[in-house]
Amino acid sequence: MATLPAVSTNESAGRRWLPLVALIIVVLALAGAAEFAPIVMQRRITQGLINLVAVVGLYVFVGNSGVLSFGNVAFMAIGAYVSALLTMPAAAKGVFLPDLPAFLAAAEWPVLGGALAGGASAALVALVAGFPLMRLSGISASIATFAILVVTYVVLGNWTSVTGGQNSLMGLPIYVGLWTSAGWAVAAIVIAFLHQESRSGLLLRASREDEVAAVASGVHMVLHRLMAFVVSAFLSGISGVLLAHFLGTVRVETFYLDLTFLIMAMLVIGGMRSLTGAVAGAIVITALTELMRQAEVGVTIGTTTLAAPGGLGDVLLALLMLLIILFRPDGIAGGREISWPFRSSVAAPEIQSRKPQ
Amino acid sequence: MIGQAVQVLVDAVSVGGLYALTALGIGLIFGVMRLINFAHAQLIMIAGYAVLLFFAQSAVLAVLGAVAGAVLLALVVERMAFRPLRGADPATLLIASFAVSFLIEKMMIMLVGSRPKGVDFLPMLAGQVEIAGVRLQLLQLVTILVSVVLLVATTWFLKSTRLGLEMRAAAENFRMAEVLGIRANRVIASAFAISGLLAAAVACLFVAQTGLVQPRMGLQLVIIAFVGTVIGGLGSLPGAAFGGFLVGVATILLEALLPPELRVFREAFLFVGVAVVLIFRPQGLIPARGLAGRI
């Protein structure tokens, strides 16, 4: 483990930052191109960038720790509801949530404050829940994150006085457009990159392949894992905030297994061992689902409409994910970071598998 | 008053039986493969649709169709998705299982739509019987009977047959079982077939109770039963059955005893229980011996 930091120091200092710069350029180029696209397309790209924040959020924990998390959509939900409650006009809250505690009923925070509070609340929940749970070994930890998802879903769906229960909250300030989402996407990429290049991130990645050694190296691994979990929850919380203020409504049903599957599929297909994979997965799958959505609407030629059967997109997504797991387990990115557009890529900081070759 | 208590008890035991069968099906696969099979929900679902397809002809045909459908799907899933991934790390297996589960569900939604369909399966069991002055639903008694029979039969199979012995050995230490000459494919495929059989039984009873089939049926059952698998002790087969039973009974008792404003949070309590068990008693209430450190 002592040899690890050498991975970064071997590269020149400038080269080390290339993946970050390249990924930011990709996001900005995408948003810039969307400026010239029709409004419907702009909305799709905005949604794609929100997905990107969610996938990068999931990546920070899963990619670095090697432990699968089902809990990140719960953090999205927490971010969405906290921001909604803090920023909704008091009048709207009076209508939908007459029983709201006074301090929440009166709150009309600025949207940025609401967003940060949403992310921070998710991070806080991750800290409190993660403190006992992050010491669990791989599969138990995954089950624990599943428990976080179900508990959050049940609580938000039934805490009627605060969340409105199964009903939608409406009247949220709709402020998330192309550049807001692009800005947060860049921020998410920067945060994720800084985390994975930090000492804590590097040590966590080293432990990913060898849990026994990680456990043997003691309590620190639990702290590094907890650190990743909290950062991951913050970004997921932010993506929930963005989604809520993009749609203008929040509904607890949004934040359950289907969204968990979508975000996870994006990460797996892109490649869950590198930040580039997370970004690539979000972009590629958003594009594919949009294509499939249009195919399901169909093309009308004369009087006949040719359309793909409804639901085909979901089937293809699940199939693609399964095929990737079976035949290209490191996804599109192959466990590597992009180094510069049109140039050869560099390997992500990585410890070799212990399995014999 | 006594009558009411007995009714609640019978209700609790019958629901407990359903969850025990489901948890055992999940626990069996976890035992031999260290795989949490989300697709168990779709085994129940496919069996439900088989009932829908055949119930009008005959109940026997519907049950046979359910068994054939679920067992076949279990074997296909094992062969196509999980066999190539044998020995992969737990996170990969978990993702694969999640993907398989979604794939089957979404295919079903594409093929038949997501709307529930009514099934009047085993209407003769809808009646009530009076035993010692207590009126009980016939279907609940049948559910208890079927659960007991299947739990006993599975136990007998595991305890008294060569294949069952190999399955228990593989559940405890798969690698060593192979070193001794036990063929992994045979053991794992058999475990999947049995889990399919258990899923089919659950589906038949569940459809008879609810009168509905839909592509997402089974999901809720599996999520709750999974709680039982964890609480009973991952990798422990008696633990899974007992944990499932306990969770089923607990849901009914919580339903009956909790004040209404807390009743809706029932599942949250169950999953907090999961987290607590994982932290303080990770080997479960009935631990599998020799599994320490392997989960």
Place this chain on the structure above:
Amino acid sequence: MTVPRDLTSPGGRLVELGGLVIRYGAIAAVQGVDLAIDAGEAVAIVGPNGAGKTSLLSAIAGIVRPSAGSIRIAGRPLAGIALSDVVREGVALVPEGRNIFGSLTVMENLRLGATPRRDASVSADIDRVFADFPILGERRDQPAGQLSGGEQQMLAIARAMLSRPRLLMLDEPSLGLAPNIVDKVYDILRQIRSQGVSLLLVEQNAARAFALADRACVMSRGVFTLAGTPAEIERHDAFDAAYFGVAMAKAGAA
């Protein structure tokens, strides 16, 4: 003394390793080992922790696939044999830590040992095990996890022998056992040898292994540094350096 490249002798050759390399990621546990074992031979491999001994046994048992080199069992390449079929080729393994099935009964453990066999004399063989080890017979219906360490080692050896192997491989059979129990274990191994079964023994306890073996190899850092008869090796100056020297250097570093 340099390592002889050819350790083979005429006669029925059971196992033949050629240029065996086993890598775990960047770490090479075994870096080019040649070894041949003939019918009826007892071979000991000694060496410090981390020398690659267990990896070597695991490769012959089919558990670990070599990164390079070849393994032949009775002339057949192991590469084409499934893990569960290696025992059917006559190679049985008693792994380090014994790996008995703790939740299964003693009887069930023994029945599993006979998995490859289809003949009718399995229960007679199990009865013989109970006659040789009365304690196992007394506890035949108890979970094997309740046996003492020594009893578990007897069970593990008996279980492996029930497959009627031509080669029995043992990984650290004396590990964690009291000296009088180790005596018993080695008595059993001597008996097994007298039945014509070949032995491949990995030990840190070199003295014990040497007393039993026809030939011995000292392994260090993935290669054989010495090979010959136990007497030759014990006499050799390099033995202390190769074996205890490394062990002590390690102990000093830890």
